[in-house]
Amino acid sequence: MSGKEVLPLVEGGKGVAVSNGTTAGAWAKAGGIGTFSCVNPDSYAEDGTYIPQVYHGKTRSERFEELKTYAIQGGIEQAKIARDVSGGAGRIHMNVLWEAGGTVPILHGVLEQVGELVHGITCGAGMPYKVAEIAAQYGIHYYPIVSSGRAFNALWRRSYKDYAELLGGVVYEDPWLAGGHNGLSNAENPNEPQDPYQRCVDLRKVMNGYGLNRVPIVMAGGVWFLRDWENWLDNDELGPVAFQFGTRPLLTQESPIMQAWKDRLLTLKDGDVYLNQFSPTGFYSSAVRNPFLQDLVERSERQIEYRAKAGEAPFTAELPLGPRQRIHYVKPEDLPRAQAWIAAGQSEAMKTPDETMVFVTPEKSQEILKSQAECMCCLSQCRFSNWADNAEGTTGKRADPRSFCIQKALQLAAHGGDLDKSLMFAGHNAYKFAQDPFYANGFIPTVKQLVDRIVTGD
Numbered sequence: 001m002s003g004k005e006v007l008p009l010v011e012g013g014k015g016v017a018v019s020n021g022t023t024a025g026a027w028a029k030a031g032g033i034g035t036f037s038c039v040n041p042d043s044y045a046e047d048g049t050y051i052p053q054v055y056h057g058k059t060r061s062e063r064f065e066e067l068k069t070y071a072i073q074g075g076i077e078q079a080k081i082a083r084d085v086s087g088g089a090g091r092i093h094m095n096v097l098w099e100a101g102g103t104v105p106i107l108h109g110v111l112e113q114v115g116e117l118v119h120g121i122t123c124g125a126g127m128p129y130k131v132a133e134i135a136a137q138y139g140i141h142y143y144p145i146v147s148s149g150r151a152f153n154a155l156w157r158r159s160y161k162d163y164a165e166l167l168g169g170v171v172y173e174d175p176w177l178a179g180g181h182n183g184l185s186n187a188e189n190p191n192e193p194q195d196p197y198q199r200c201v202d203l204r205k206v207m208n209g210y211g212l213n214r215v216p217i218v219m220a221g222g223v224w225f226l227r228d229w230e231n232w233l234d235n236d237e238l239g240p241v242a243f244q245f246g247t248r249p250l251l252t253q254e255s256p257i258m259q260a261w262k263d264r265l266l267t268l269k270d271g272d273v274y275l276n277q278f279s280p281t282g283f284y285s286s287a288v289r290n291p292f293l294q295d296l297v298e299r300s301e302r303q304i305e306y307r308a309k310a311g312e313a314p315f316t317a318e319l320p321l322g323p324r325q326r327i328h329y330v331k332p333e334d335l336p337r338a339q340a341w342i343a344a345g346q347s348e349a350m351k352t353p354d355e356t357m358v359f360v361t362p363e364k365s366q367e368i369l370k371s372q373a374e375c376m377c378c379l380s381q382c383r384f385s386n387w388a389d390n391a392e393g394t395t396g397k398r399a400d401p402r403s404f405c406i407q408k409a410l411q412l413a414a415h416g417g418d419l420d421k422s423l424m425f426a427g428h429n430a431y432k433f434a435q436d437p438f439y440a441n442g443f444i445p446t447v448k449q450l451v452d453r454i455v456t457g458d
Contacts, residue, residue, distance in 0.1 A: 250262070
């Protein structure tokens, strides 16, 4: 893969400083493919200390430029660290999110500087049509992340057919099992998981139809013990396969996440990872249940439809809101619910893009508004702040208080913040840390020990 014989084991890229040059280099040194993330990667001062990503721009456009500068600088540094740690073994990939803010200029900014230090680009979270063209400019392989054969077919027909020789692999990311953002379509039920085997067989049929019989499928999401996937090996229906591990590398000595997060992983139970649709990307995502996520759940539950003007049935009940007690029209059955929330202190009605309002405390309202105003433009389109990477600088929709600032939430988790106020992405198999005897008595392996263990089937 990516021009070299490697173990078919890939480190999953986890953004905002979680998969970095140290973890990627160690994974590559162990013989596989290490992946560092170029989504808000860390940079360091001359003495090696972390440089916090502080934004000084007064406008969103100014902060957007700062974000891209931070990402390019951090990506270059992480690539160099990965090279140094790997010692030239394995392969090094860089992970980006297509729907992150500034992905195209960030890719160019990093790849122009790192030369042959990066051997492949992994890219998901959206439909990354242009990633093949960008990879070709630098002569490196590309690995799109998809959740269906249909998605790959669209990518191939629109763009990838012109850059077939550099397609290093296709990552199938199971949308019901993977951590972080998932590619569930509107036609798929988040509560009804589908068999990844059949979905990968369907993907392989699409690939083979384009002569891609020898291009590997990388299975991502839900992979823990390789022995559970034995029927995938030397399987004519699937062709060549590799396996991506995103959650297990969180719990290694090289992993940069704080000790409290590692300790939390060792105590998780089945069901503690929650598939939800609160992300400002609009995608589903999977994260560890905590008070941060619970607040989002309860906020959305305190939600009713409304109309600003009278006359539309069934919105006939009058609800006065705000200092001026302006009348809003709600359904009669929703009026006592809203009155109860207001009486309980959830007195601020924040309007959403969908002609609904959610009820929060005055303090939470101010927190949300402040966070929206401080938007760092980390997404190409953000439903929380209504930022968009376009000429207007907006999605054209009302900012959505049912979501959150994802960069703040992930930065808190990555850099020593309160885990009860943070977003901790993880795959749905994370509960296996507590069950797997490999981690008995709180044992935390090195990356090399983990890779050696995985190779045995466990």
